[in-house]
Amino acid sequence: xxxxxxxxxxxxxxxxxxxxxxVAVLLPAxxxxxxxxxxxxxxMQSRLGPMEAGPYGSLQLVAEVGKWMQKEDLVPEEADHRIxxxxxxxxxxxxxxxxxxxxxxxxxxxTNFSVGIFYGLAVASVSVLxxxxxxxxxxxxxxxxxxxxxxxxxxxYELPMVLATLGVVIQAGSMNLQEIVVxxxxxxxxxxxxxxxxxILTQFIGFLIFMIAVQAELTQAPFDMPIAESxxxxxxxxxxxxxxxxxxxxxxxxxxxxxxxxxxxLFLGGWGIPFxxxxxxxxxxxxxxxxxxGPLIMFTKMLLLTFIIMWVRFSYPRFREDQLxxxxxxxxxxxxxxxxxxxxxxxxxx
Amino acid sequence: MATEKTKxxxxxxxxxxxxxxxxxxxxxxxxxVQYPHEKETPPIRARGVIxxxxxxxxACMLCVRxxxxxxxxxxxxxxxxxxxxxxxxxxxxxxxDRFDIDYALCMYCGICVEVCPFDAxxxxxxxxxxxxxIADLLHDKNKLGEWMETVPEAPELEAGAQKK
Numbered sequence: 001x002x003x004x005x006x007x008x009x010x011x012x013x014x015x016x017x018x019x020x021x022x023v024a025v026l027l028p029a030x031x032x033x034x035x036x037x038x039x040x041x042x043x044m045q046s047r048l049g050p051m052e053a054g055p056y057g058s059l060q061l062v063a064e065v066g067k068w069m070q071k072e073d074l075v076p077e078e079a080d081h082r083i084x085x086x087x088x089x090x091x092x093x094x095x096x097x098x099x100x101x102x103x104x105x106x107x108x109x110x111t112n113f114s115v116g117i118f119y120g121l122a123v124a125s126v127s128v129l130x131x132x133x134x135x136x137x138x139x140x141x142x143x144x145x146x147x148x149x150x151x152x153x154x155x156x157y158e159l160p161m162v163l164a165t166l167g168v169v170i171q172a173g174s175m176n177l178q179e180i181v182v183x184x185x186x187x188x189x190x191x192x193x194x195x196x197x198x199x200i201l202t203q204f205i206g207f208l209i210f211m212i213a214v215q216a217e218l219t220q221a222p223f224d225m226p227i228a229e230s231x232x233x234x235x236x237x238x239x240x241x242x243x244x245x246x247x248x249x250x251x252x253x254x255x256x257x258x259x260x261x262x263x264x265x266l267f268l269g270g271w272g273i274p275f276x277x278x279x280x281x282x283x284x285x286x287x288x289x290x291x292x293x294g295p296l297i298m299f300t301k302m303l304l305l306t307f308i309i310m311w312v313r314f315s316y317p318r319f320r321e322d323q324l325x326x327x328x329x330x331x332x333x334x335x336x337x338x339x340x341x342x343x344x345x346x347x348x349x350x
Numbered sequence: 351m352a353t354e355k356t357k358x359x360x361x362x363x364x365x366x367x368x369x370x371x372x373x374x375x376x377x378x379x380x381x382x383v384q385y386p387h388e389k390e391t392p393p394i395r396a397r398g399v400i401x402x403x404x405x406x407x408x409a410c411m412l413c414v415r416x417x418x419x420x421x422x423x424x425x426x427x428x429x430x431x432x433x434x435x436x437x438x439x440x441x442x443x444x445x446x447d448r449f450d451i452d453y454a455l456c457m458y459c460g461i462c463v464e465v466c467p468f469d470a471x472x473x474x475x476x477x478x479x480x481x482x483x484i485a486d487l488l489h490d491k492n493k494l495g496e497w498m499e500t501v502p503e504a505p506e507l508e509a510g511a512q513k514k
């Protein structure tokens with residue numbers, strides 16, 4: 001965005017950033033819902049999914065949104081009205097705050113934060129607050145239980161996520177996402193720079209832990225205990241209907257997209273292609289067309305990662321509550337700690 | 351360690367199954383049909399709707415009394431019919447005035463079809479008779495008579511079965 005800074009006044013830049021943020025959040029969300037939730041899940045169950053609205057049901061999402069917008073804005077009588085209405089917005093807000101740090105190209109970023117990933121992980125946990133107050137304000141025991149479960153799960157899985165990220169940060173030597181991308185694409189594997197050095201190769205364990213933690217953060221199956229419909233109706237979303245439910249729904253899949261984007265920045269080389277291909281040395285040498293190709297590369301990587309997230313979601317039954325906590329505290333966190341320690345030792349040694 | 355191995359093996363197997371079905375659906379199409387455009391023919395004995403063969407009905411009320419949902423309504427009156435043989439007395443017969451089945455109540459148990467001693471009720475596999483108004487699901491005897499046209503021929507008896 002800053003390459004336009006000379007020509008466009010501040011309000012114009014802000015407008016562009018807002019529009020860019022909307023696209024970066026809503027486009028992945030829509031694509032994930034249609035491509036994976038509607039079509040891939042159906043195909044995995046040997047059915048076709050929505051076929052009536054538009055060619056191959058591609059306008060189904062528009063129809064669904066229209067349906068939700070028409071519904072009455074119901075608030076339970078005993079609920080804490082103001083908080084109840086606020087909760088979905090808080091959850092969606094954390095998604096929008098999260099997308100801000102992701103670089104989409106050499107100049108195509110919203111903010112170039114020096115502690116980008118730190119900020120990202122911190123804002124990602126704001127959604128816990130939204131979920132918790134949604135569960136509490138609904139004045140419904142199922143909602144409350146779902147909210148508490150979600151809070152417990154999200155806090156438990158935030159730790160392995162942070163620790164897995166730490167390995168990448170140690171190896172890249174920076175918390176700035178842009179620099180993490182550049183480090184990966186200028187990296188060399190034993191003197192061979194044609195592939196760059198995407199951290200998925202050196203931090204494979206970290207990548208696995210990160211993806212498992214993302215799965216849990218998104219409360220996708222097998223970690224969907226907070227909205228376990230067979231025991232909690234729909235958890236913290238039980239009392240929500242109409243467009244407030246729609247906001248929860250968008251937030252769920254937009255966050256999936258944004259986390260996939262972050263994972264592709266941290267582990268798959270982000271927007272970059274190995275700089276050696278075109279003889280670039282640093283991020284300043286990168287040609288301008290990467291600002292257009294970069295977002296496409298990011299989008300492709302995002303689709304690949306969300307494919308894995310959704311594939312796992314549609315294949316596995318859910319964890320029991322105690323198994324879920326045990327898995328995080330007794331397995332993921334020790335492994336992530338060991339990974340971090342080994343990365344640090346190797347970083348110092350070489 | 352061995353159990354650990356089989357556990358993680360099962361995880362990959364599960365992913366393989368879902369991906370396999372995904373590929374199968376892309377290549378050979380789904381197991382489902384797109385209903386309003388494409389219809390599956392129901393089996394010949396499907397319990398779709400009950401048809402009434404009015405000439406056979408004697409208004410004996412057996413079906414009404416056996417119906418667990420009380421969804422059959424019969425009204426009739428006695429009337430004189432011409433004698434069978436010349437010079438005989440006129441016969442007294444039951445004439446059917448009303449025969450309604452309320453499909454909003456019917457639970458498709460088929461007891462009325464079973465219990466009918468005069469073969470007046472038949473199952474038809476026809477199933478597309480939903481209505482926007484629930485009151486329209488009350489089918490009168492004309493409509494039930496129309497369903498008779500959709501009743502399939504009774505299938506051949508199995509070898510060795512006795513015809514009653």
